Amino acid sequence: MITCKFSTLLGERRLKVADVCRATGIARATLDRYYYDRVKSFDRDVLTRLCQYLKVTPGELLVMVEQGELFGVSEPSGGNKP
Numbered sequence: 001m002i003t004c005k006f007s008t009l010l011g012e013r014r015l016k017v018a019d020v021c022r023a024t025g026i027a028r029a030t031l032d033r034y035y036y037d038r039v040k041s042f043d044r045d046v047l048t049r050l051c052q053y054l055k056v057t058p059g060e061l062l063v064m065v066e067q068g069e070l071f072g073v074s075e076p077s078g079g080n081k082p
Contacts, residue, residue, distance in 0.1 A: 001064070001065060001066075001067055002062050002063070002064055002065075003037055003062070003063055003064075003065050004034050004037045004039060004061065004062055005060070005061055005062070005063060006031075006034040006035050006037075006050065006061065007035045007036070007037070009054055009056065009060075009061065010035070013054070017031045017032065017035055020050070020053060023053055024049045024050065024053050025049070026046055026049055026050070030043075030046060034046075034050070042062070047061070047062075
């Protein structure tokens with residue numbers, strides 16, 4: 001599953017969503033979806049502007065994680081898969 005690290009990046013930089021909204025012109029509702037990781041599809045223009053503003057690559061903003069890692073559940077390692 002792909003997850004968005006927008007909120008983490010803002011926290012590290014001590015930025016607010018309103019700061020990003022003013023600087024990039026991206027709608028607040030759109031930024032809120034990225035902040036709360038509720039994006040259903042990723043718009044190239046939005047990703048470009050966010051990456052440029054935050055000075056990160058798309059791979060630093062969007063990361064692939066295993067489903068179990070999202071909930072702190074590790075996959076069984078016993079090899080008992082059917």
